Amino acid sequence: MSQLLDKLKSNILVADGAIGTILYSEGLDTCPEAYNLNHPDKVERIHRTYIEAGADIIQTNTYGANFEKLKAFGLEHRVKDIHQAAVQIAKKAANDDTFILGTVGGFRGIKQEDLELSSIQYHTEIQVETLVNAGVDGILFETYYDLQELTNIIEATKRKYDIPIIAQLTALNTNYLRDGTEINHALQQVTSSGADIVGLNCHHGPHHMQQSFSHIELPEGAYLSCYPNASLLDIENSQFKYSDNASYFGKVAKQLINEGVRLIGGCCGTTPEHIQYIKSSVAGLNPVTQKDVIPITKYINNTEKEPKKQNLKSKVENRPTIIVELDTPKHLDTETFFRNIKKLDDAQIDAVTLADNSLATVRISNVAAASIIKQRYDIEPLVHITCRDRNLIGLQSHLLGLSLLDINEILTITGDPSKIGHLPGATNVYDVNSKGLTEIALRFNQGINTDGDALKTKTNFNIAGAFDPNVRKLDGAVRRLEKKLESGMHYFITQPVYSKEKIKEVYEATKHLDVPFFIGIMPVTSYNNALFLHNEVPGIKLSDEILEQFEAVKDDKAKTKALSLKLSKELIDTVHEYFNGLYLITPFQKVDYTLELANYSKTITSTKQEAIL
Template sequence: MGLLNDLKDKVLIADGAMGTILYSEGQNTCPEEYNLTHPEKIEKIHRSYIESGADIIQTNTYGANYEKLKVFGLEHEVKHIHTAAVEIARKAAGENTYILGTVGGFRTNKKEDYSLESILYHSDIQIDALVSNGVDAILFETYYDFDELIAIVKHTKKHYDIPVIAQLTAPNTKSLYNGYLINEALKKLVEAGADVVGLNCHHGPHHMKEAFKHIELPEGAFLSCYPNSSMLDFEDNEFHYSENASYFGDIADMLVQEGIRLVGGCCGTTPDHIRQIYNHVHGKKPVTNKKVIPYEEIRSASQKKATSLKDLVLESKTVIVELDTPKHLETEKFFKGVDALTKRNVDAVTIADNSLAQARISNIVAAGMIKEKYDIRVLAHIACRDRNLIGLQSDLMGLSLLGVTDILAITGDPSKIGHFPGATSVYDVNSKGLTQVIKQFNNGMNMNGESLKVKTDFTVAGALNSNARRLDAVVKQLHKKKEAGMDYFITQPVFDASRVKEIYDATRELDMPVFIGVMPITSYNNAAFIHNEIPGIKLSEELLNAFYEVRDDREATKALTFKYCEALIDEVYKYFNGLYIITPFLKYDLSIHLVDYAKSIEESLNSKGEII
């Protein structure tokens, strides 16, 4: 009859986990290698599932792609492992059991680790080996990234005449990691050509049941579900799942009532779990209509959205000043600086996030105190170095509560360049990944796709490397940052006025606001340090020599600093609305002088933006 014909009027039972059994028996290497080294063991596991009532088994190929096999030095055995897997499954199955050729996903939350082109290339090797050896259908399982799964489904349906089962892995019962509602994502998979769509892994049976309450019966396709046996637990330094086969069977019955036609097991499941599914659902007729519970709506923030820095800089000259928190607990000078900037009507004070991997007072705590005591906007830098995805999201929620909605998303300097040997860098995501998280917050969902109940109002700035040798390469990165959702850019400090025009010419195609960084130099030693020890920044010989000539004269040094900074500001205001003044060593008097100068220039501009 064929798998799809059987699913029209039957509920079919699939097998459970392969790795769970192998690990329980002491296997501690690549499970897929067992197709070559211990085929009899794999066949025995297949037979145990069939004897427990499974109508369908899957090949032992979930992790048999090039990248995962490379960890074990088996990357050149992809075809052999798949060929052996199908042969073993066929030997176990006989004539009355369907064989699914299993292909697992590549991506997790770091999408940039694998391009879709690379994924399609390596997955096609697997698919071709499985189809050539006669599987009844292809099962794509445990796909965290929707874009990856939909691309591989389209590719497979275009090149192979075989049924496709496409299963996503969702972090919660309503949406995917990218915020897509599961119901809508499954519809798109059907449109892409999938014959069976559903979920597997991450959740135990209860949460899978809750997820399918919101999922419609697809038109022209069927639903599948492979739950884990339970939530993962950690005890005695080991991860394990609950032994709950009877409960698993009870929930399987409820899954069928939610429209599931193909039900099996994922992590932690054993032949006992599949036997319980068989006892509860074998012979049951599939559901042909159901009542779907609609998803709750996410409301927008009740307060009126404040004008963002992006809005300001699009309309007029805008000045922001960086004032970093201290490396110690004496904060009087820092808050005096904030007070002085507030009185000068600076558009925002920006606070770095442990720049150069050096520990400072939390910029989020400082932002909260500034919001409470001063009437000035805060632009908070958020670095990916020091927080995992949990911490990043926690801090974003906190910033939203504080009313700090302007964010500079940066990857962050590696911890090894700082003063704390042995400190580690996290980098769960980079600046683009963090931006995508923030934009998902603006849609009312966290990284897991769970509802925040309220949408945030963040705007996101990105860093622009103004001192790179090749600005064309920088612009390519800026395009990617723009695609990730960044709203405007802020440059590193610029020390050469001619560079301002170069940045303008290179970035005008982006049609994005840019703040140009200007940083006062405090002494010749400071200039020499910047030139020789900060990677990527070189001062001109002319500027270095000028500071050398006045190295012993404090007032002359200050006058020189103002002279070159004012020349830079003149040039910035010819081409850009955004000025970013970086305060060195909490010497906010230098920044105040430049703010006053910028304000005077702004007042002297005519309506065409030309200096009078």
């Protein structure tokens, strides 16, 4: 057994606190890890102040020193150099009895990351290998939001090295990880994967950490650790700060020791003063070997709300189904809009899809419009949700509001960047993309929000995804589609297509997927519209024959409309040869086009069904 683990058998050990907090307070203008190369004396001084405050253990200044995070500072090629320098600095500062932990931070944070676990593991193994070869006493995996990421990394490290592993998860909630796993159960999995010391760090201050640990059992074959933040985060004079509460921090440290913690340190906002108070507070305390665990009271109501209507996925799987897109107005004169909704409702269209400020252009809130539609009409609103305009807080609030309004059909989209719209200086959020938003909505369907807390009931979202077949390489688009399907999307809606060949191509490329499609058809309304689509919309190309036909009738509105409907009906014929789902995109509020095409679609599909019967 290592000296570190041997020491923990009968002792409480005190670790250091934050490094970045101190560097930022001194005017840090780059990443903290860069100081290992540029200002090693400053990092060494911080280590020394923690040791002088009573820390038995210090950690290397390498929390964010992975390839992906260092890219933002142009330092991705210095990963090994930064880690080697960090260990040398820590050794120079350490006393003979000081333990040095090599710190590795998690990749997957609160915001969605698209990195595959294999890539994460590759980059993490480089960090671990460098730290182990440089002579650390243990590896500290800290601030891991993703349980699978942490357990995979621990298992890979255990296979290669015989070195103590301290593994700490970070939870947004006091009782659950963001995937809904109870923290106690999660730490049992971390222990089973091979960690010697398991616990929590970051996000919560000492009070909420104590609440979490009151529900955590003493692990078999491992010890507990806790590195709380100094407090909840506050803002003063436009700067982030933590409470000046070092003495209070020390008092709560006693309670954490009584909950079974044997290794205690600090995370964001903590300073040598915090560690000094911890050291004096836990002096003379013995490790807890037995404790009473307070069970968590679960509040999830497993009774799902009964959907009032069959959802679109079920409909389109069983019969030809028509949905229509009708954009909300850019102004407050909504009379025409709702008159058109009434026409679609009377025509028994299955759903009306409402875009969310498409093309980054301000329109009336689609949720407000959908709420009125639910109150006045029988047609189902399908609400688009873009990730461009709302952060993680806003997106979740948005979903909760939709569920409250009994609006269950949603289309998750990443969203056009604001620079293409009429307000190019507007901020793009993109905390998540369409896949990440889908995963949030699916967790809501399980009765859990993104911090793992219970919603006390389940939502009933039926989630659509967008698919653009108008690309040069359709196989690449299908691979992206497959990733969307893996995220949990229930069905797909395509961008408009303008050739029978493209419809057949989409069928052949996607027929291996067990998922319904609504194929987009948007009538061409004029010769100028045809030229615009052909020349300015990426991916869309009209044949020379079609362009010539529209040019020939460009001065006759009646003939132009007749041609437009004729060509659209031919496309609809092909759609129904291969797909049940038809998505009619209303051009320029010309709902008469949409109604005629919807009626045509119903006529030919009902005729086919009668022939079959």
